Amino acid sequence: MVDASRDEAQLAVRLYNDPAETRSFEGFVVHMHLAWLYLLHGEMTRAGVDFRYWRSQGRVRRVERIDGEPKRWDLATCVRHRWPDEKDPVRANLGFFIGLRNKIEHRYARQQDALTAAVGGQSQALLVNYDEELTREFGVETSMATRLRFPIFIGSFTDEGERTLRRLRSRLPAALRTFIADYDAGLDETTAHDPRYDFRLRILQELAPKDPDALAVQFTRYDDLSEEQRVAVESMGKKGYVVVREQKRPVIGHGLLKPTDAAREVQEQIPFRFNTALFAKSWKELGVRPLTGDVHPEKTDERYCLFDERHRDYGYTRAYVAKLIRECATETGFRALLGTAPKDKVTGDWVGTPPLSATPPWKRPVPASEELLEDASA
Incomplete structure (x- = not known):
């Protein structure tokens, strides 16, 4: 496909x-x-x-x-x-x-x-x-x-x-x-x-000396410009479309998220509570990265997670955050991925049937075998 x-x-x-x-x-x-x-x-x-x-x-x-x-x-x-x-x-x-x-x-x-x-x-x-x-x-x-x-x-x-x-x-x-x-x-x-939704560009002819490593068409994002440069661009008026190229930056881990930040972004986009414990459970269920202490910590699903050898920790991609938001946005998807009922983000109440561990012993359903024993003793 x-x-x-x-x-x-x-x-x-x-x-x-x-x-x-x-x-x-x-x-x-x-x-x-x-x-x-x-x-x-x-x-x-x-x-x-x-x-x-x-x-x-x-x-x-x-x-x-x-x-x-x-x-x-x-x-x-x-x-x-x-x-x-x-x-x-x-x-x-x-x-x-x-x-x-x-x-x-x-x-x-x-x-x-x-x-x-x-x-x-x-x-x-x-x-x-x-x-x-x-x-x-x-x-x-x-x-x-x-x-x-x-x-x-x-x-x-x-x-x-x-x-x-x-x-x-x-x-x-x-x-x-x-x-x-x-x-x-x-x-x-x-x-x-x-x-x-609408990708509009502005083309400027480059007059600087040719860079052997540069492409013929350079792409500069509006967000990367200084305030002075933005004013200059906006003052050029409406003339034509622009093509730009992403600038290369010597940044390690650019765009990767820590577990706390990733979990917070997921919770902001779904109606349920989502913390770092659930985030850890998600990557274990999906096999996104090896378990702590694995002899090959670098064997991750590179679409969603990358290992930082220098700091010996992991960074998570926005694609992984988007995946979690999609799968955890409904009660059914939340349960399917994490194996537990979600809690309402506002009230903190369980949504649907709460997990057995959250139910007091005296309120748990009596197993069928115990019901038979009670009937027999009666």
Whole structure:
């Protein structure tokens, strides 16, 4: 499923960058839709999630089938399962393209260039989000970075190119302009300005001497700029899109979390209490890292945890925190992973049936064998 997903994403980008393809943008949307669908199906298959549609016939539940094959969740259903928070910018971005696909499929062939200009930021975010999800769940070796390169283009590099793109955007049919405006208006302000929903860039020509170790396209995050630099960037006005490259920093353990910090982030995102003891139980259950004292402490699941040889301790990735949040967000998932009932974060009360160890002896159910002995003595 992952291989098929990557093939679809690669085809989507090839179509998007092909100036001779008359339906290039439609092809990009359709094939990225499939890439995301196969990726999320792959994640759920690995996690043991039943993503088939079921229907009830009286008291009997049956799997829905199409031509004899089980009908499986569509992308919209998969997205709701993967990102329960409606304000999540990745979910918002995918929701935008699901709605846009329904609008443009087999229509608006003459407006492909205008669409590309109008939603270029969302398109870039769709691809970046895909690669981040792919590598987070299936390892850095699956990244599309080595398959896809920044295309050579003119676009908004020239004044005439910019004017042409602006004219194209103004020619969008009213139905598409309304859809884009209504969708954006319905978003939370934080989500609408998040680069995971709309990835906007600003390109500056570099005049410094060439660095043999540098790439042709450099990426600098807005958050990495000083306040003075941010003011300068914002004062440049709205002109074109930007491409940037993550800066290399000599930081050891960058992005890794200590158990206390990781546990706190999990508790903030779920309705239950979650402490370091439960965090330790989670990595033991999932086999994320070896037990303390193991002769090979470095044998971790690198997606979720890394061993620090210098300090002889472990750092946990944000992918692992996200995994715990997903699996512990419901009572069923919490019990399945940790083998115990959760406690309400606010009241501290047990949710559902409390564990036996939390029930006083005189309130515990009497085993059937003891009931029989009591009946016999009576």
